[in-house]
Amino acid sequence: MVLNPGLGMEYHWQALPPDWPGNFWWHWLAFSVIILAFVLGLVMGFIWLERRGIGRFQIRLGPNRTGPFGLLQPIADAVKVLLKENIVPAAADKIVHWLAPLVAFVPTLMIFAVVPFQDGALLADLNVGVLYIVAISSISTVGIFMAGWSSSNKYSLLAAMRDVATVVSYEIPVVLSLAGVVLLAGSLSLNQIVMAQDIPFILLQPLAFLLFFIAASAEINRTPFDLLEADSELVAGFHIEYSGMKFALFYLTEYAEALAVSAIIATLFLGGWRGPVLPPWLWFVGKVVAVFSVMFWIRSTLPRVRIDQLMALAWKFLLPLALINLVVTAVQVLAWPEASLWAMVPVNVAIMAALVVTWSRLLKLGGGRVEV
Amino acid sequence: MKFEHFGTGIIKGLAVTLRHLFRKPITTQYPEQKLTTSRRARGNELVWDITKCTACGTCAKACPQGVIRIVTSAKPVENRYVVEKFEVDTGYCIFCGLCVEACPFQSLLMGYSYERAKYRRHEVVHTNEMLLPSAKRPASGYMYPKLAKALPPQTLLIERDEVKG
Numbered sequence: 001m002v003l004n005p006g007l008g009m010e011y012h013w014q015a016l017p018p019d020w021p022g023n024f025w026w027h028w029l030a031f032s033v034i035i036l037a038f039v040l041g042l043v044m045g046f047i048w049l050e051r052r053g054i055g056r057f058q059i060r061l062g063p064n065r066t067g068p069f070g071l072l073q074p075i076a077d078a079v080k081v082l083l084k085e086n087i088v089p090a091a092a093d094k095i096v097h098w099l100a101p102l103v104a105f106v107p108t109l110m111i112f113a114v115v116p117f118q119d120g121a122l123l124a125d126l127n128v129g130v131l132y133i134v135a136i137s138s139i140s141t142v143g144i145f146m147a148g149w150s151s152s153n154k155y156s157l158l159a160a161m162r163d164v165a166t167v168v169s170y171e172i173p174v175v176l177s178l179a180g181v182v183l184l185a186g187s188l189s190l191n192q193i194v195m196a197q198d199i200p201f202i203l204l205q206p207l208a209f210l211l212f213f214i215a216a217s218a219e220i221n222r223t224p225f226d227l228l229e230a231d232s233e234l235v236a237g238f239h240i241e242y243s244g245m246k247f248a249l250f251y252l253t254e255y256a257e258a259l260a261v262s263a264i265i266a267t268l269f270l271g272g273w274r275g276p277v278l279p280p281w282l283w284f285v286g287k288v289v290a291v292f293s294v295m296f297w298i299r300s301t302l303p304r305v306r307i308d309q310l311m312a313l314a315w316k317f318l319l320p321l322a323l324i325n326l327v328v329t330a331v332q333v334l335a336w337p338e339a340s341l342w343a344m345v346p347v348n349v350a351i352m353a354a355l356v357v358t359w360s361r362l363l364k365l366g367g368g369r370v371e372v
Numbered sequence: 373m374k375f376e377h378f379g380t381g382i383i384k385g386l387a388v389t390l391r392h393l394f395r396k397p398i399t400t401q402y403p404e405q406k407l408t409t410s411r412r413a414r415g416n417e418l419v420w421d422i423t424k425c426t427a428c429g430t431c432a433k434a435c436p437q438g439v440i441r442i443v444t445s446a447k448p449v450e451n452r453y454v455v456e457k458f459e460v461d462t463g464y465c466i467f468c469g470l471c472v473e474a475c476p477f478q479s480l481l482m483g484y485s486y487e488r489a490k491y492r493r494h495e496v497v498h499t500n501e502m503l504l505p506s507a508k509r510p511a512s513g514y515m516y517p518k519l520a521k522a523l524p525p526q527t528l529l530i531e532r533d534e535v536k537g
Contacts, residue, residue, distance in 0.1 A: 057389045061399040301389045302382065360378035 015119035031123040035112045042288070043255040047074040049289070050296045057300035078248065086244040089151060096150035101242070101249035104143025107136045108256040115263045116191045118273050118280040129190040130178055133264060134171070137219075140253065141167045144238050147250070151241035159237035162227045162307065166218055169314035173215040176322035177208040180329040181268050194272035202269040203345045207325045207352035209269045211318050213294075216265070218310065220257040223299035227307055262291040316362065321355055407527040409486065411513045411520040414467045417483035418460050419511040420503035424479035427453035434474035439465045458503060462488070463496040472515050481511035481519070 019027045048063075048071060055062025066072040088097055111133055113123040126132050141164055148160020182188055184204060185196040193201075202209045218225035229237035239250045266272060266287035273280035305313070328351060336344060400407055409415070427444040443457040472482050485508075490496050505511055513520020 056393050056397065059392050059395050059398050061397045061401070064401075297386065297389060301385045357378045 016121045018120060018125065020121065028123070031113075031121075034117070035109070035123060038117075039109060039112060039256055039259060040252075042259050042285070043252060044074040044078075045289075046255050046259060046292055047077070049292070050299075053293065053296050054300045057297065081248045081251070082245060084244040084247075086246065087241075089153065089241050091152040092241065093150035093152070096146050097241075098246075100143050100147035100150060101246045101253070102143070103146055104140045105249050105253045105256065107139035107143075108253050108260055110136050111260040112263065114190050115260075115267055116194055116272060117284055119195075120191060121273075121281070122191060125189055125191050128188050130182055130188045130193075130268075133190075134175055134178065137257075137260065138167060138171060140257065143253075147242065148238040151238070153241050155235050156238050156240050159227075159229065163221065163238065165307075166221070166225065166227065166310060166314075169311060170215045170218045170318070173211050173314060173318035173322040174219060176319070176326050177205075177211040177215065178268065180205050180208040180322075180325050183326075183329050183333050190267050190272070193268055194274060197271045197274060199341060199345070200269065200271040204341075204348060205269065205325070205329065206349050207321060207355065208329070209265070210352065210356070211322050211325065212269070213265065215314070215318055216261040217295060217298070218314070220254070220261055222258065222295055224302040224305055225310060226304055227310060258292060258295060259288065262288045262295065265291045317359060321359055324355060408524050409484070409512075410526045411523040412517075413482070413484060413486075413512045414469050414514050415483040415485050415512055416465075416467055416488045417462060417485060417498065417509065418465075418471070418503060419481045419483045419505045419509055420458060420460075421479045421481070422455070422500075422504060424477045425455055425458075426477060426479075427455045428476065430474045430476060431471035431480050434470045436468065436470060437464045437466055440471060455500075457500065459497060459499045460503065461497045463493065469514055478516065481505075481516070482514040484510045484512040484523075 021027065021030045051073065052062035052064075052070060063070040063073040066076045088094060114126050114129040114132055116122040116125075144163050145160045148156040148158075148163075151157070181193065181201050184201060185193040187193060187196070221227070221229060239247055242250060263284075266284060270287045270291070272287070273284040275283035278286075328348075332344065332348075427442065429442050429444070432438075432440040432442045439461050441457065441459040441461075442455060444453045445456050446452075447454045467482070469482055472480050488496070510523075511519065513523055
């Protein structure tokens with residue numbers, strides 16, 4: 001059973017032609033501008049939303065002095081950080097120190113090249129889209145490690161090494177859980193995957209969604225897994241020695257990565273731009289914001305994990321479950337009758353519940369079970 | 373075999389924060405919104421009642437910081453002392469309230485206000501008339517429960533909704 005993308009489906013909104021406003025270069029220019037505006041605008045929005053949202057989750061108000069509802073807070077932050085002095089440590093590796101923020105930020109921006117905002121509305125409809133995302137998103141880590149190394153500061157280096165360890169461990173469950181989605185859709189192109197989601201894949205692949213959400217949050221160092229920025233132990237992580245514009249780029253990268261993960265989850269699991277009545281791009285942005293809201297809800301709730309807990313979660317919990325999920329999905333794709341696709345939803349939810357409950361018994365930390 | 377450690381704690385925690393989302397924020401937005409302090413508060417100023425003062429100097433002796441300077445002169449007609457200068461350097465004052473407790477005539481009281489930051493050093497030294505009670509400088513009920521009863525009760529955080537603008 002492979003879901004035939006785009007067959008027999010009537011869309012209210014027409015698909016954009018592959019070289020939309022004119023020829024190849026106009027397409028390139030238009031989508032570069034759209035992606036930059038989308039990323040910068042939504043990152044600003046996310047910073048505001050997260051600070052206000054976490055405030056409300058903690059019964060506070062959050063920043064509310066700059067502009068109505070504190071809406072200008074990210075702009076005030078940006079202006080402040082741009083006016084700061086650029087300090088480079090005397091013992092720093094100057095070139096690497098200068099290059100690191102760029103190496104971290106650019107790949108994050110490149111992820112959005114393959115994320116569709118509407119049917120066919122994307123910079124490059126790569127037929128290896130998912131592979132491209134997985135490959136390109138790992139490069140940011142090099143930037144972070146460059147930052148940690150070149151600062152010649154032990155805390156930076158420690159934080160950077162923690163980040164590399166996290167990414168190496170969590171890349172595997174990320175890829176394996178994405179493989180389930182790819183099997184189901186029968187394509188690696190993100191636009192094709194969206195087309196295949198007559199039923200959003202969060203229902204058909206609940207376990208993959210859970211694993212991807214946890215693993216991706218860990219990979220971008222969102223709070224339960226923010227070991228590399230652990231304020232209380234590593235000062236500020238890899239960007240201790242950064243200030244001014246370079247620090248702003250790292251801050252931007254952090255939120256751009258969160259935006260990228262939200263966009264990938266929205267595209268792969270929540271049906272991307274698909275939805276009734278409203279224009280597709282609005283559905284897409286709405287889903288992205290919804291996913292991000294869940295992320296900062298979790299951030300406002302959970303305390304930081306230890307490094308051994310982080311590794312144990314990746315290798316003892318996420319990896320085996322991702323493998324099992326891949327096998328189960330493969331069997332289902334081969335053997336499931338195509339007519340009764342909706343019946344797969346309760347079956348897969350039941351499989352997820354059974355696996356999570358039973359596998360949690362095997363997740364032991366520190367050589368023995370600590371009852372708390 | 374018990375099934376319990378499979379993320380129930382995480383879900384409970386998420387439910388707690390979700391409930392917080394629908395609660396009223398407990399933030400008091402200070403310059404616009406002010407809570408009434410305790411009726412027995414020791415604010416950072418002293419209030420001096422010149423009519424009750426006999427210039428005995430007990431307050432100055434009780435002060436552990438030596439903050440109070442009092443210059444007196446004899447007034448033979450009425451057979452009493454008069455205060456010529458009563459000076460409190462609140463820059464050194466630790467607001468312990470010992471002078472208030474020492475005063476035998478209820479003439480020296482703790483102030484009520486807490487917004488006494490100044491730009492110049494000499495502005496925190498209060499002399500004679502600056503120490504007198506007024507509407508702007510009410511006395512707190514520190515040491516004197518009868519005075520405290522007349523003051524508005526303290527705003528508790530649970531009642532803060534009544535404090536507006």
